[in-house]
Amino acid sequence: MRKAGIAVALTGLAAATLTGVFARDHILAVDLAAQKASEAATAARIVERPVPPPPPLPEVSRRIRPVVPDVVAAPPVGEGGLERVDPRDPLGPLGRARSLSEGPPKETILYRPTTAGAGRFEAQGYSVRLEGVQPTDVGENCTTPEGLSWPCGIHARTAFRNWLRGRALNCVVPPVPGQAEHVTGCTLGKEDAAEWLVSHGWVRAEPNGSYVEAEEVARKARLGLFGPAPITSRQSGD
Known part of the structure; x- marks a missing residue:
């Protein structure tokens, strides 16, 4: 009878233990299912938002760095920076160097020159x-060596005018006349106008120029400015 009671007690204890185990496993399964349901609900509420692009980096302006700002100031540069442009055309044929393939500069015929003095004239x-x-x-x-003063400037202009006699001169000048005086060489036919004036003594040559020797010849021959006063000047001075 005692053994039967012990067996019943052990059987009850085993049943209780199994019941506890099953209950614990059931609770764990319920908790796991609830956790998964919560995670699924949370994931459904999450909305993917696009990530904005990063802001652009500031453009580095390559400005000129003044080496000596107190002496040389940097030129003003706009926000757009510097822009390389093509070189402009020269203002005239005298404003640029000529290549060998172009040959000598072209001459312009200047008609009806008016002498403003020996070595100067105006035309067109x-x-x-x-x-x-x-x-x-x-x-x-x-x-003169004798101490006689005479208006050599007027006589020089007259000599230049008589030599030209209104004939056209060939000169290298820009296509369009300007207000400035043009310093250039001119010819009358095949004769150099400047050389004619120097060799006849009516103008002086530029120092170290092409006509220095011609002036020396005119001085020795006492021509033009270096010679005696013309007869008309001597008569007017008496």
Whole structure:
């Protein structure tokens, strides 16, 4: 009878133990299912938002760094920076160097020149001074070795005018005349106008120029400015 009671007790204890185990497993399964349901609900509430792109980096401006700002100031540069442009065309044929393939510069025929003095003239809107000489001013007076003063500037202009006689000169000048005086060489036919004036003594050559020797010859021959006063000047001075 006692053994039967012990067996019943052990059987009850085993049943209780199994019941506890099953209950614990059931609770764990319920908790796991609830956790998964909660995670699924949370994931459903999450909305994917696009990530905005990063802001652009500031553009580095390559400005000129002044080396000596107190002496040389940097030129103003706009926000757009510097822009390389093509070089402009020259203002005239005298404003640029010529290549060998282009040959010598082209001459322009200047009609009806008006002499403003020995070595200077005007024609077709151009004001020209002959290159390589020192023009003789109209108001210049010369003195002979005998001490006689005479208006050599007027006589020099008259000699230049008589030599030209209104004939056209060939000169290298820009296509369009300007207000400035053009210093250039001119020819009358095949004769150099500046050389004619220097060799006849009516103008002086530029120092170290092409006509220095021609001036020395005129001085030795006492021609033009370096010679005696013309007869008309001597008669007017008596």
